[in-house]
Amino acid sequence: MVGEPILVMLVEDNVDHAELVIRTMEEHRIANKVRHFLDGQSALDYLFHRNEYVDPQLNPRPHVILLDLRLPRVDGIDVLKAIKEDNELKSIPVVVLTTSEAEKDVARAYYNHANSYLVKPVGFEEFKKLMDDLGFYWLGWNTNPNIRD
Amino acid sequence: MPSSNPFLDLARNAILGPTTQTMNFGKLLSLPDLKNSDARVTARLIYFTSVGLIALSLVFFLVISLVAPNLTGRVTVMALMTVLVSFGNIVLVNYGNLRLAGTLLITLAWVVVTIGSITAGGISAPIAIGYMIVVLLGGVLSSNRVNLYLTFLCIGTGILIAYAETNGLIPQAVQYTPSARVAIYSFFLLAALLLQSITAGNMRGLTANIRKSEEKYRSLLENIPITTYINSPDENAYTEYVSPQVKKLLGYVQDDFLRDPLFWIKIIHPEDRERVLAENIRTAQTHEPFNMEYRLITKDGRSIWVKDEAIFLRDESNQSEYWLGVWTDITSRKVAEEEQADLISVMTKRTIQLQTGADVSRAASSILDLDKLLPTVAELIRNHFDYYYVGIFLVDASKQWAILRAATGEMGRQMIAAGHKLEIGESSMIGWCILHGQARIALDAGEEAVRFRNPLLPLTRSEIALPLTARGEVIGAMTIQSELSSAFSRADITVLQAMADQVGNAIQNARLFTERAGLIKELEGRNTELERFTYTVSHDLKSPLVTIRGFLGFLRDSARTGNMERFDRDMHRIANAVDKMQALLNDLLELSRVGRLNTLHEDIPFGKIIQEAVELVIPPSDETRVKIIVQQDLPVVHGDHLRLVEVMQNLISNAVKFMGNQAEPRIEIGQHGFDQDGKPVFFVRDNGIGIEPQYHERIFGLFNRLDPTINGTGIGLTLVKRIIELHGGRIWVESRLGAGATFYFTLPSN
Known part of the structure; x- marks a missing residue:
């Protein structure tokens, strides 16, 4: 965090949940900037600099990706696969953030090299705590790779 | 010139004298x-x-x-x-x-x-x-x-x-x-x-x-039990002499032959005449011995078999040439030979039938897949008996048609590909056979000769149709066809019917097996569906809860800090989430009601269902731009009236919803033939945004939504699929992105 702006990528189709995440992160100064995507397709477009995200300067690689699993158009798991199969993107930590507690989803996520699997808690305090800890761990304590474009 | 016939030698000696001279040197002076x-x-x-x-x-x-x-x-x-x-x-x-x-x-x-x-x-x-x-x-x-x-x-x-x-x-x-x-x-x-x-x-x-x-x-000549004759040496073979035994042989007297020298040709059996005359001309040229077996017609109209042996003779002393021949009656030998040949052919046929029966029963007990069993059986029967064609028909669900399910040869393949079917009833051999549950034979021979007219089976000249039964019910029929004009007899029915009965049982077994496999698959499907349901419910119902509880905290913060603007916005979010939750709960209730409801199934013209659905989606007062074209004369379907309207309502409103910015939105509804079980296939086609192929399965999943910006919980197609499947139908989609979408589905007709 030495003078470098921290960029979090949030892929979430539920606008209310996205608002919860963004608001919490802002209040707790976890990230300098959060970029929110409503579906898997636009997230992948951003990461691979396609369509309107062609310019790497304006669309830098995020430090961490928060990924919901059930997404319109391209599913969360497919987004995860695409990231982890790409030699340059696979070093970005991907944290799955979802309402699903199903074992199948957990297994599939880790099988496809998710770095962490978090279940959205029902409750305001719990949500805030999770976000705190998440920022603290992935963006504070954790030593991230040097991400270059 | 010794011949094989001792009588012929005798006759020759009688005319020429012995060929060898014997001398007694002992009595020189005698x-x-x-x-x-x-x-x-x-x-x-x-x-x-x-x-x-x-x-x-x-x-x-x-x-x-x-x-x-x-x-x-x-x-x-x-x-x-x-x-x-x-x-x-x-x-x-x-x-x-x-x-x-x-x-x-x-x-x-x-x-x-x-x-x-x-x-x-x-x-x-x-x-x-x-x-x-x-x-x-x-x-x-x-x-x-x-x-x-x-x-x-x-x-x-x-x-x-x-x-x-x-x-x-x-x-x-x-x-x-x-x-x-x-x-x-x-x-x-x-x-x-x-x-x-x-x-x-x-x-x-x-x-x-x-x-x-x-x-x-x-x-001697006129008392031995053969008929001797002398014919002229030329090709005409005029009768110059015939021994009186001819009366006993044929009933005609010597004079009949002498008055008309060509009389012998006239009494040759018509079927044999040509070959006898040909041989006669040949031997008249080569002077080789004439030796034939053929039939003659007696004076009282019977046909008898004779052996005709003649040799060409030249009398050195007076230079004359003639044919000397004998007729021997070989009728009894020929009859015995024919009886033996018949017996052998019958036994060979029975042996083959038994062999085929064994092979068919082996196939019947070992093959449980109907699509493999029927062609195997058809091929077995055709090969063993060297029949021209074997086809197996099964009765369809409507009990009106017999559908060709297996057939031999290229012609069989073509007929199956063309969906060959025959109406159950009096109009065809197969239809009759299924209606009456009885075997039937048709031959291109005899008094009731039948002309066969299937252009794909041009060589058929006789046919046997055998019913296939299982548990006393006729489930189909087998046709066996031959190029011979009378290949089937009553005796064949017994053997072939025994074989057909085995096939019938095998079909029943295969069906039960398939049904069992289908039930297992259905159960597995239900299990998966239940799992997905639980998962979906937990995920989708939890989602508004996360929203509600999350924003409740912010609501408290806003109230404390007096940020009333954020307070209002968050209140609104909470209210939406509650509504969403209620909608989801309603949908779930609806879905479970569809599965449980044991409603009255009735015959409804499909056109009426479409009409009601269209009125619900686009009320007549609505000046909508969407043009809906409904095919005329759609069949009557059998099912739950209200549910079927719901299906059409969902499909039509989906089509309207995903029209995109189509300048001339159009929806076509109609029928696209029948599926292999004879059910009508309906379609709803739009010229909207279309669906990418990878989503063709997912769109039917519970609460799956491709576009979150469009209203709805994502239950519509799940409901449609559930209702159609509960009616025993199937639904699928054909579409490409930007090229519109066509939803096909089958429903039982009456």
Whole structure:
């Protein structure tokens, strides 16, 4: 965090949940900037600099990706696969953030090299705590790779 | 020329005489027994003449010694010569040397007469009369020409003797006493008598012998149990003789054949006539033996089998040529042969049927997949019996049609591909067979000959249709077709029906197996669905909860800090989440109600369902731009009226919803043929935004939404799928992104 702006990528189709995440992160100064995507397709477009995200300067690689699993158009798991199969993107930590507690989803996520699997808690305090800890761990304590474009 | 038929040899001997001559050398001096009649006559003449001459010479010697002792010396020499030469002749005759013997005899006579005339009184001597005897002998023993020369020789000799006598070149004539003259004349008269009687007796005996042997052979020929005939040597083969046995053989008499020389051709069985005449022409050219078996029609109209054997003969003596043949009745042998062949063919057929039965039953018990079982069985039956075509039909769900499910050969493949089916009822063999549950045979033969008209099976000339039953119910039928005009008999039904029954049971087993497999699959599907349902419910219902609880915290913060603007926004979010949750709960309730509801199924014209659904989606008052085209004359379907309207309502509103910015939005609704079970296939086609292929399955999943910006919980297609499946139908989509979408689904018709 030495003078470098921290960029979090949030892929979430539920606008209310996205608002919860963004608001919490802002209040707790976890990230300098959060970029929110409503579906898997636009997230992948951003990461691979396609369509309107062609310019790497304006669309830098995020430090961490928060990924919901059930997404319109391209599913969360497919987004995860695409990231982890790409030699340059696979070093970005991907944290799955979802309402699903199903074992199948957990297994599939880790099988496809998710770095962490978090279940959205029902409750305001719990949500805030999770976000705190998440920022603290992935963006504070954790030593991230040097991400270059 | 010995032939295989002993009767034919007999007949030939009767006409030509035996081919070999036998000689007895033990009795050289006895009467020779020659078989050749000409030679026999000559031999007898020489023999008896020689014997007569010996006797006459001895008597003459004795008489002359008494009446003319002056001539004794000369007579002794002449008699001795005569006796010696005569004995020699008898021996020669017995050796068969007739020509030498005859020549010697004539020469002897001429020498004796000539010497006698020269030495004893010239041409006026009584002995000169002996030249007559020489000519007589020549007439009997040699040909006419030789005898002519002999006569001239004798006249010449007489002239020479007369000339010599006139010129005194021979001794003076001996004086003959009247008694000596009488003795000499008597001798010559007796010799003439001897020759005459021998010749005449011989001729009589010969004629009698010939007649006797002819009678013997004729009686033999006409009593043996075969019919003999003689035909002209040319290709016409005119009948020149036929033995009387022909009456017993054919009922016709000899005269029938002799009056019309081509009568025998007219009574040949029409089916055999051509080949018999062809062989007749061939053998008439080559002179090879004629040997055929064929049928003749008797006078009373029966057909009998004969063996006809004939050989070509040439009679050397009078140069004639003819065919000598025999007819032997071989009807009983032929009948036995045919019965045996029939028996063998029946046994072979039964063996093959048993073998096929075993193979079919093996296939029936080992193959549980209907799509493999039926072609295997059809192929087995066709191959084993070398039938032309075998097809297996199964009754469809509507019980109106028999659908071709397996068929042999390329034509079978084509018919299956074309969805060949026959209506159950009286209009086809298969339809009749299924309706009545009975086997049926149709043959292109006999009084009720059937013409087969399937252009794909042009060679079919007989057919058997066998019902396939299971648990007393006719579930289909099998057709077996042959290129032969009468390939099936009542007896075949028993065996083939036994086979068909096994096939019927096997089909039942395969169906039960498939049904079981289907049930297992359905159960697995239900399980998966339940799992997905639980998962979906937990995930989708939890989602608004997260929102509500999360924003409740912010609500408290906002109230504390007095940020009323954020307070209002968050309140609104919470209220939306609650609404969303309520909608989800309603949908779930609806979905579970669809599965549980045991509603009344009825026959409804599908057009009516569409009409009601369209009115619900786009009320008549709505001036919508979407054009909806509904096909006319859609079939009547069987199902839950309200649910089916719901299906159409969902599909139509989906189509409207995903129209995008289509300038001329259009929805077509209609029918697209039938599926393989005979259910009508309906479609709803739009020209909207379309769906990428990878989502074609997912769109039917519970709460799956491709576009979160469009209203709805994502339950519509799940509900549609559930309702259609509960009706026993199927739904799928064909679409490409930007190219519109077509939803196909099947429903039971009445």
